[in-house]
Amino acid sequence: MTDTSWIAGLLDFERDGDVFIAPQWSAPGDRLFGGLIAAQSLGAAGATVHPDKHPQSLHAYFVRGGKYGIDVEMQVERTRDGRSFDTRRVTARQHGKVILEMIASFQIPEDGADWHPARAAGVSLDDAIPKTPELDSADRFELRCDPADDSPFAVPPFWIRTRDDIENDPLIRACTLTYMSDLGPVPAARPPGTPIAEDVGFAASLDHSVWFHRPFIPDRWHRYEVDSLGNSHSRGLVVGGFYDLDGSLIANTTQQALWRL
Secondary structure (H helix, E strand, C coil), rough: CCCCCCHHHHHCCCECCCEEEECCCCCCEEECHHHHHHHHHHHHHCCCCCCCCCEEEEEEEECCCEEECCCCCEEEEEEEEECEEEEEEEEEEEECCEEEEEEEEEECCCCCCCCCCCCCCCCCCCCCCCCCCCCHHHCCCEEECCCCCCCCCCCCEEEEECCCCCCCHHHHHHHHHHHHHCHHHHCCCCCCCCCCCCCCCCCEEEEEEEEECCCCCCCCEEEEEEHHHHHECCCEEEEEEEECCCCCEEEEEEEEEEEEE
């Protein structure tokens, strides 16, 4: 690849020690997409560890909504450096106010047991149909959704891939997956029977976790399966999995979303 990918551009930080300034584009909407700031925070954390250590997991809290077009400052704390694992804490701020807190772990790949239970596809790639959600955060991707999904969003299960090639770099690709992983959980966490429409209530991500299991190639089709575990106190909890075309489990996710109706 001769050109820098869009995600690599978003990870091209200004750096002063362990403080990073993340570029933000302007967008028609006001609220910063959570997957974007989570991806950038993982990228900042990964810039402070040896390249031999790859992202293993992240756990993020969306403390308050961010805004497009305003620089984000990310402070990385080197919690621990070990022989196999490194741990980092990232605090992201806009105008001095915290918008995200993240703990991320990195590991040197090693041999060991490698299995996972098989999961049947919620919708096959052949049966899924192209869709362009009404989300600025989704324009970098191709999506194919269940024909029954007539919402303005992308409701899992769906198939997704990047429109462009992404650098063959484990950190950049993990950041890409992190970005993509925030596209489906919020609508999946809605209370049963609630219409999926932009004018029905208020919804937002509260916290988000990703576990990275196997190599991820962003420009190949992956299906995102997301299951609701329940709703209480205006919160919906979901758990998800990214699978490649061969059915290999690439990553798992969890998210709590706020649904005020």
